[in-house]
Amino acid sequence: MATFMDVHHGMTGITADQLAAAHQxxxxxxxxxxxxxxxxxADPASGxxxxxxxxxxxxxIQRVHERAGHKAxxxxxxxxxV
Amino acid sequence: MATFMDVHHGMTGITADQLAAAHQxxxxxxxxxxxxxxxxxADPASGxxxxxxxxxxxxxIQRVHERAGHKAxxxxxxxxxV
Incomplete structure (x- = not known):
């Protein structure tokens, strides 16, 4: 197991509810x-x-994100x- | 006060000691x-x-990073x- 940071672009205007639903x-x-x-x-301004x-x-990670509908x-x- | 994520590029090959020193x-x-x-x-491979x-x-944040020698x-x- 390793630690990863993944980044999604183009999520301009994402709301707290949408972030929570995507994470769930x-x-x-x-x-x-x-x-x-x-x-x-999430930064809704830059998406x-x-x-x-x-x-x-x-x-x-990508397989999970793709199946959840939001490819990284x-x-x-x-x-x-640190 | 607000929460921010800042990103540095071009740090290819950064070591654990260098990350710790920069953070300190x-x-x-x-x-x-x-x-x-x-x-x-840190991702040393992509920097x-x-x-x-x-x-x-x-x-x-940028003023701190600049004075510490690593502008974001x-x-x-x-x-x-979440």
Whole structure:
């Protein structure tokens, strides 16, 4: 398992309810890919969403996001943190 | 105070020690701008660093990062989180 930050663009105007629903859609199916989404942050003005997760691979994260209806634009492993 | 995610590019090959030193350099002076850096994550392969903070403004964050020697490339307010 490793830590990843994935980024979604084009989410301009996302609301708190929409962010919560999107995150819940990930949580509902994440176990099938052994992914654990930890936190997500959204900037409705620029349409950027950041998701922090623990996962076996970037591909596993993308499969969850795709099945939940919101493919990630970038997925970066972040092996270092402070 | 608001929550921000800032992003640094071009940090390819950053090490754990370098990330810790950069973060400490921010912490050493953040109080002067009423900024609180919370967490940071780094992807040495793509050279991307993400910093989560509480701050009065994006400008305050940039002043800290500039004085610490590592200007941010993007600073996004993230008013929504889950």
């Amino acid at each position: 859609a990930d949580l509902d199916i994440e176990a099938s890919e052994n992914v654990q989404f930890k936190q997500a942050w 950027t969403v950041y998701c922090l997760s623990e996962a076996p691979s970037a591909d596993a 634009d970038e997925i970066h492993p972040v092996p270092l943190s | 350099a921010d912490l050493d002076i953040e109080a002067s701008e009423n900024v609180q850096f919370k967490q940071a994550w 991307t660093v993400y910093c989560l903070s509480e701050a009065p403004s994006a400008d305050a 490339d993007e600073i996004h307010p993230v008013p929504l989180s």
